[in-house]
Amino acid sequence: MLDHIGVPVSNYARSKAFYERVLAPLGGGLAMEVTQEVTGSRSHAGFGKDGKPSFWISADPIAPLSAIHVAFVAPTREAVDRFYAAALAAGGTDNGPPGLREHYHDNYYAAFVLDLDGHNVEAVCHLPE
Missing domain, CATH: 3.10.180.10 (2,3-Dihydroxybiphenyl 1,2-Dioxygenase, domain 1)
Structure with missing residues (x-):
């Protein structure tokens, strides 16, 4: 997970x-x-x-040293997109919309949101489309 x-x-x-x-x-x-x-x-x-x-x-x-970053594995890029939409609908704040982050690697597809306490929560798919 x-x-x-x-x-x-x-x-x-x-x-x-x-x-x-x-x-x-x-x-x-x-x-x-x-x-x-x-x-x-x-x-x-x-x-x-x-x-x-x-x-x-x-x-x-x-930054407050209590702020953390957690990334969850997503099975597909579509799941990353759904995670992002669900997080915003649940009251999260955009911290980076779904997309490729090629500075990590060519297939790094992720989205970032801040949760209700300001923690940086990510969903990432490492697979090609």
Whole structure:
């Protein structure tokens, strides 16, 4: 059900180094990094195994550190679209409409909403159309 989870960090470089060290004994490591230049806002580091990031940190020194990011696996792109519509109908706030996010990979199709408490909730499909 869960694809990945992300947490904001107050000091990106320090936290990135911390997680590189503490996840190594568990067989994990830095699997992907998306820089501020690519996103236009913040840097993100994804840690995981076998090249699949499942735990992300995001540079966000002013966000409440209680805000989290959760991504749910969607079986199809249509399911991502339905998730997005249902979330908005249920009172969620748009945080990125359904679409490709090719800076992650060519088939990364996702939608983002803020839930009623401001948490960033995502549905993602990794499959080609």
